[in-house]
Amino acid sequence: MSDLFAAAGLERQAPRPLADRLRPKQLADVVGQDHLVGPDGTLTRMLRSGTVGSLVLWGPPGTGKTTVARLLAGATDLAFEQVSAIHTGVADLKKLFDGARGRRAMGKGTLLFVDEIHRFNKAQQDSFLPVMEDGTVTLVGATTENPSFELNAALLSRAQVLVFRPLGAEAIDSLLRRAEAAEKRPLPLDETARAVLVRMADGDGRASLTLAEEVWRAAGPGEVFDAERLQAVLQRRAPIYDKSEDGHYNLISALHKSVRGSDPDATLYYLCRMLDAGEDPLFVARRLVRMAVEDIGLADPQALVICNAARDAYHFLGSPEGELALAQAAIYLATAPKSNAAYLAYKSALRTARENGSLVPPRTILNAPTRLMKQEGYGAGYRYDHDEPDAFSGQDYFPEALGRQNFYRPTPRGFERILGERLDRWAQLRRERQGRG
Template sequence: MSDLFASAEPPAAPESGQAPVAEAGRPLADRLRPQSLAEVVGQEHLTGEGGALTRLLRGKSLGSLICWGPPGTGKTTVARLLAQGTDLHFEQISAIFSGVPDLRKVFEAARKRRATGQATLLFVDEIHRFNRAQLDAFLPVMEDGTVTLVGATTENPSFELNAALLSRARVLLFRALDPGAIARLLVRAEALTGQALPLTEEARGVLVRMADGDGRAALTLAEEVWRSAGPGETLDAEALQDIVQRRAPIYDKAQEGHYNLISALHKTVRGSDPDAALYYLCRMLDAGEDRLFIARRLVRMAVEDIGLADPQALVVANAAKDAFDFLGSPEGELALAQAAIYLACAPKSNAVYTAYKAATRLAKEAGSLPPPRTILNAPTKLMKRIGYGEGYRYDHDEPDAFSGQDYWPDAIGRQHLYAPTERGYETRLAERLARWEALRKARRGEG
């Protein structure tokens, strides 16, 4: 995790185009390691005057913590500062490289320290990589005070950590650094190195965006710029992108980022915002999401959120899937974009979705009720004799091609499940259903 300083004034009259001398090869992020909570940027909700971390340090007493947030937001740095501020021995392991035997050694060393009066803060990076049995190993040493656990994870603890561990720890949310925080980091780096970044104002803004909320990434990119720029050269946005290429978006197709973006896409379509829908669609495409997964979700939106308010929506969504199958990438992605915009602009109705759920519930609750014999076929003499098909009226031979017969099982009677809205094509369906209901009552003498 990156170690992030607060802003500082840039050096006077810095020279550009010459790489700053690194201190014994140490990365810039390590050289800018904060020495106090006040020097951590971007987490003011935790480090400010009334923040949770400030209160913990002020009280000189810690409980176990889970630090949850994107990479490069200061989770490791904060753990070190907490240990320093509470006079705890700092021990760090990574779940990627550690197993149960390693944990036993760490716990035993912590017990020995405790016997001499020295408590231990155990920092576990990528704690979500441990399996359930490994996570359970922490429970007794957390309960008896052998260690104060501070775990860092980029994944949602609700999904990745077991409930027993979460019940014994407080979750602190670390936020991705906003552009202002990234910009302050770059100013601090310039002050430390005595060199201005050789970038135009536009290119500097591009670098901030490339960091994608990750402080360590921002400083790594800055180092790359200093190494690549020639003497006296100032890089514009295009040159910057050529030099550092681009940083892959933070997006794991099997983890929370995947679900967050598809949820955002679905809800912006449902909310009739084509611009936002297109933005989230392109976020997913840019991150390498499976195009057919997106196409399937678009079909789901068409049937779940639009339905019969615009029956063409399902046709458009299916056509987009077929077009992508036919064209492939990247041309086929335009069909997905077209479908997303169409669905966002379409009138919305979940009347079919609601009716389907109600019908499913009724079918399960009512059991195996037989349909009325009137609408049953009678392929044998016996079936005819016991009344199958008796009295059935062929709708096409009736006035208005509508007989108004009752098709429901006698045990539950006629039910109303589908309630069309007053949006889009469903307004016409509502009028048609109202007319049929009036005819039905008239032909039964109920009108």
């Protein structure tokens, strides 16, 4: 049979998925990202000049990152190269760079799209720097992880980060209407079931079109699914809340306040609601880390260690086993002594630093690497604390024009009680050694 197709000059091709067939042909067709591609969007403004710089596209799956990268290449007349960080090594990148140099010599630029760029290690990320700097490639990386944590600072300094948002209900419904127009038939869903399908997509445009295909395959002639039948057929439950709407923020707020209020039972309830609703467990892990540094702080320094360990355990175990590590960390936070003293100290110190950022530290604590600096008194009179009684000299370290400040005021709870006693002892020694005892 394949010979007959070949003789007729035809090729047998597998049907393309709906999401691929409906991939936007121009930036204006991208839904849900008006802040980037709308009439006054960031990318729209960039493209008015006819060029774009290197970019990092950060956002959840199915929000249009790959599509936008392809369209940017077309809009700027660049050759488009796409790789995945999972399957690409340094040797592969070198070949791509050599190809881009060859094109550049012929007057053609290259847009290199790197999917899941956060999966590249430091050496691989560093390999992009010279070709970004000399214009060999315009790098566009896509990531679902926070670039601040996952990408090198040197790479980030050479690229602009653009945030892609989860698609709202209106954007998902717009995609479904496009699918119905392309298929020339309506989805066999009643009004409630259609709303459930939108929620099932969970802000992921690609997922919404995949679900639509599944619905059409499953429906018999003349059959219309209600919400219950839809969930049974797709074997998928709609999230309890839409992560892009108020439910997401309401529940994370409730979780945070339950931890702060030392209620482990309410903490577990809201944690389980979020995980059961399909919340990204790593988002929950990040919030637990924030709670550890904001609400427990140095009252229990182990809280931060345990939250980071829980995050790593989730990475190692995956779902659902790893979710138990998050639950354990949440219980620990809720039952730990509470202190926001470090949080308040940081805010106070930051405000003072901004107001007094031009003051010079005392010369006694400045290094003197040159003879001239020694002659100018740099480092003169500095006392090495380890050589002093109690390993404490009692010197002043603030700029003279500012005087001593007191930002950190530990609470009498948990480990901070010990820190408070230690600071009181040092304050007494400072007064004695500065002749103010």
